[in-house]
Amino acid sequence: MLARLDAVFGGRVEERVALTSLTTFRTGGPADWVLETSDPEDLVAAVRVTRELAVPLTVLGGGSNVLVGDGGVRGLVLRMRHGRIATAGPTGVRADGGVTINGLARWTIQRGLAGLERWAGTPGTVGGAIRGNAHFDGRLLGDMVTAVGLVDRDGTVSRAARVEMGFGYDESRVQHTGELVLWAEFLVAPGERGALRARARESLAFRKRTQPLDHASAGCVFQNPRPEDGPLPEDVPRSAGALVERAGMKGRRVGGAVVSPVHGNFIVNEGSASARDVRRLIELCRTAVLERFGVELREELVYLGEWPTESGSRRPQPGCGNEDG
Ligand SMILES: Cc1cc2nc3c(=O)[nH]c(=O)nc-3n(C[C@H](O)[C@H](O)[C@H](O)COP(=O)(O)OP(=O)(O)OC[C@H]3O[C@@H](n4cnc5c(N)ncnc54)[C@H](O)[C@@H]3O)c2cc1C
Known part of the structure; x- marks a missing residue:
């Protein structure tokens, strides 16, 4: 092999x-x-x-x-x-799937192209961000996309326009089709470099203030609940972090995994956490929110690989491997 x-x-x-x-x-x-x-x-x-x-x-x-x-x-x-970044006509930028979102934001700022600067500081790549339709401060990255290059699981390459991508909150069509992202094109417009840099700095400062960036994590664990997930009390925002916090879970620990005291939707690895520790803590948070608010939170993060059970068998995670990225 x-x-x-x-x-x-x-x-x-x-x-x-x-x-x-x-x-x-x-x-x-x-x-x-x-x-x-x-x-x-x-x-x-x-x-x-x-x-x-x-x-x-x-x-x-x-x-x-x-x-x-x-x-x-x-x-x-x-x-x-990594990968290539290039302009695509006067109002477009094309980046390969492995280019970091942060690197792409920097590239556009340096060339006086506006549109992506607020995404400065977002970890991960173009491919991962398209798959999950990354979001920040109420914006969805998919709104900036004009087209995406894809390869399906048979090896057939295609180009999809934004309207064909099935973008929604934390959602894109590739989650369902198993297609992989080769590149994406984004809409940009001329902008003044100083103003773009200032907006990027605002985003970075906001992240620093609100996220536990000094610890290992995968960002937000849960998606924010949608209206169809059920009603919430009037004073409770539709925010997974707020629900976890109000369910009394901030600071809760399993092994080396802790619900961040800074942000209720972040679980951090203090250094020694096993994946099982993290998963147990995720289940404790989900149960606490369900019992307190009657809302079942869904994961934003993606489980990959094998999860050995206590009996020693190795349970593959459904959805990983050739079926789903
Ligand atoms: C500190 C911190 C802050 C964060 N802040 C935000 C935030 O503000 N907004 C936000 O939306 N997310 C945030 N995240 C989560 C994460 O950064 C995003 O979801 C990011 O878009 C994931 O990209 P990635 O390349 O790391 O994907 P990975 O974690 O590598 O992969 C995620 C999924 O995408 C699939 N995938 C990866 N590349 C491709 C590809 N080329 N084609 C098809 N599928 C692919 C993988 O198989 C997997 O299923 C944060 C994470 C951290 C650690």
């Missing part, structure tokens, strides 16, 4: 790689094989060869929205890093 992967990727595939160093939560077991690449063509090749070999394929960007199980990830993990 490794010989075939090596033949396709020129010996760049590494074996038994710890995923603690490739995810911001710093939990989880090893991956069987990891390929780091900036080239969307490698992503297409990976889809085709893993399909041919019937090996699971998992794509990681910045690893800033995932919780990897303690059993690790079977098959090939493709880690998208």
Whole structure:
């Protein structure tokens, strides 16, 4: 298997790689094989060869929205890093899937292009942000997108316009189709560099004030509840963090995992947390909010890999591998 992967990727595939160093939560077991690449063509090749070999394929960007199980990830993990950024006509910018959102924001600011500067400081890559339709301060990244390059699980490459992407809150079509993001184009407009820098600095300062950036985490654990999830008391905002806080869970701990005292929707790894610790704490928060407010919170973060049970069996997480990024 490794010989075939090596033949396709020129010996760049590494074996038994710890995923603690490739995810911001710093939990989880090893991956069987990891390929780091900036080239969307490698992503297409990976889809085709893993399909041919019937090996699971998992794509990681910045690893800033995932919780990897303690059993690790079977098959090939493709880690998208860096990539090309270029203008696409007078009002567009195209970035490869592995480009960081932060790097893209910086690139546009330096060239006096407005639209993405408020996304400065958002961890992760273009690919991860498109999949989850990243949000910040009431804005959805999908609103800035004009088109996305995709490869499906058969290896067929296509281009989708924004209206075809199924963007919603924490939602895009690739979550349902299993397609992978090769690149995305964003709408930009001429802007004054000083003003753009000031807006970026505001975003960074807001993050610093409201998020526990000095600890390992995967950002917000839960999605904010939608109106259809049920009514809330008038004085309670539709914010998962507020619900977790008002359910008395801020500061609650399981092993090395703690509900951040700074932000109720962040669980932080104080250094020694296992993925199981984090998951138990997530369940405690969900139960506390359900009992107090009658609302069942859904995860924003994505579970990947295997989750060994107490009896020693290794339960694969549904939705990981070839079916879902
Ligand atoms: C401190 C902190 C602050 C955060 N703040 C925010 C915030 O303000 N707003 C927000 O929305 N999120 C926030 N997050 C969460 C996270 O940064 C975003 O969800 C980000 O968009 C994830 O991108 P990623 O590249 O790290 O994805 P990963 O974590 O690597 O992957 C997430 C999912 O996307 C899939 N994926 C990755 N690349 C691709 C690809 N090329 N094609 C298809 N699927 C792919 C993965 O398989 C996985 O299912 C924060 C996280 C942290 C740690």
